[in-house]
Amino acid sequence: MHYRRAEARRIMEYFLESQLKQLATEQTRILVEESAVVYLDRRADNLEQETPQEDVFMEAVSLPEGEVRPSAGSGGPSSSSPRHLFDIFLSYSSPDAVAVVGLYHWLVARRYRVYLDRFDRLLNPAVVTRATATIIRRRIVQSRSLFVATSPHALTSDWVPWEMGFADGLMNKAAVLFIAPRPNVTFNRQSYFELYPEVGPGPAGAAKGQDLILTDPQAVPPWSATWDTWLRMPRRY
Numbered sequence: 690m691h692y693r694r695a696e697a698r699r700i701m702e703y704f705l706e707s708q709l710k711q712l713a714t715e716q717t718r719i720l721v722e723e724s725a726v727v728y729l730d731r732r733a734d735n736l737e738q739e740t741p742q743e744d745v746f747m748e749a750v751s752l753p754e755g756e757v758r759p760s761a762g763s764g765g766p767s768s769s770s771p772r773h774l775f776d777i778f779l780s781y782s783s784p785d786a787v788a789v790v791g792l793y794h795w796l797v798a799r800r801y802r803v804y805l806d807r808f809d810r811l812l813n814p815a816v817v818t819r820a821t822a823t824i825i826r827r828r829i830v831q832s833r834s835l836f837v838a839t840s841p842h843a844l845t846s847d848w849v850p851w852e853m854g855f856a857d858g859l860m861n862k863a864a865v866l867f868i869a870p871r872p873n874v875t876f877n878r879q880s881y882f883e884l885y886p887e888v889g890p891g892p893a894g895a896a897k898g899q900d901l902i903l904t905d906p907q908a909v910p911p912w913s914a915t916w917d918t919w920l921r922m923p924r925r926y
Contacts, residue, residue: 775804778832780852782842783814788868789838800897804828822851829855833920834862836888840869844879853885861924864888864903883907891915 777796781789786807793805806812811824825848829835835856843849857863866888867874876882886903898917905912914922 773831773833774802775828775832776801776834778804778829778835778852778856779838780835780843780849780856781838782840782846782849784842785838785840785868792838792866792868799900804832825852826855829859832856834860834864834916836864836866837882837885839865839867839874839882841874844874844876844882850879850881857885861926862920864919886919888916 779789779793779796789805790807793803796803806825806828807814809824809828812821829852835853837843837849837853853863864886865882886905889902889904891900891902899915901916903914903916903919
């Protein structure tokens with residue numbers, strides 16, 4: 690046990706040095722640091738489950754392709770929508786993986802059902818094929834929204850723009866969540882990132898769905914909404 694604790698501390702020190710100093714705000718730094726401590730303590734205790742949502746991931750893996758459920762308030766089987774197993778699909782660039790694990794646990798602690806590809810047993814990061822894209826597309830369909838962990842790395846990612854565009858076209862519920870200081874992220878030719886609302890923390894102690902605020906200051910008119918209200922907003926196009 691002492692050895693595992695020492696190893697967890699070593700990993701934590703690396704996390705702090707390489708990631709936390711680059712995060713957008715002091716508030717974000719604190720929440721990611723706290724969630725990372727919880728994550729590393731779980732690993733240090735040698736818990737078998739790496740994710741607290743193992744049942745959700747297993748259900749996602751076992752569902753047949755094209756599994757649907759009746760829409761809320763539907764009158765029969767002819768009105769159906771994809772079965773949403775996840776509240777949030779986290780899209781990110783692999784160099785940001787450590788910070789994204791912290792954000793994953795922070796969201797899970799607030800009762801969000803979050804998809805993170807590293808916990809998907811059907812995916813092998815070392816082998817990327819057409820099947821990989823098929824699985825990722827299916828997981829987005831199974832999600833109610835998509836957050837892009839936005840950093841300079843995300844702007845050069847091969848996967849992030851595809852995931853964001855697919856989610857936007859499918860459900861019009863894609864948003865950006867900055868994990869690097871906002872002034873350090875220059876969109877340049879990736880100006881389409883500016884089309885998406887930004888995710889920020891809501892009031893302290895707010896319930897799930899009220900504790901995340903999405904804003905679009907460049908919209909006409911500018912708007913702001915809680916996560917659950919945003920999900921109910923009609924498509925803009």
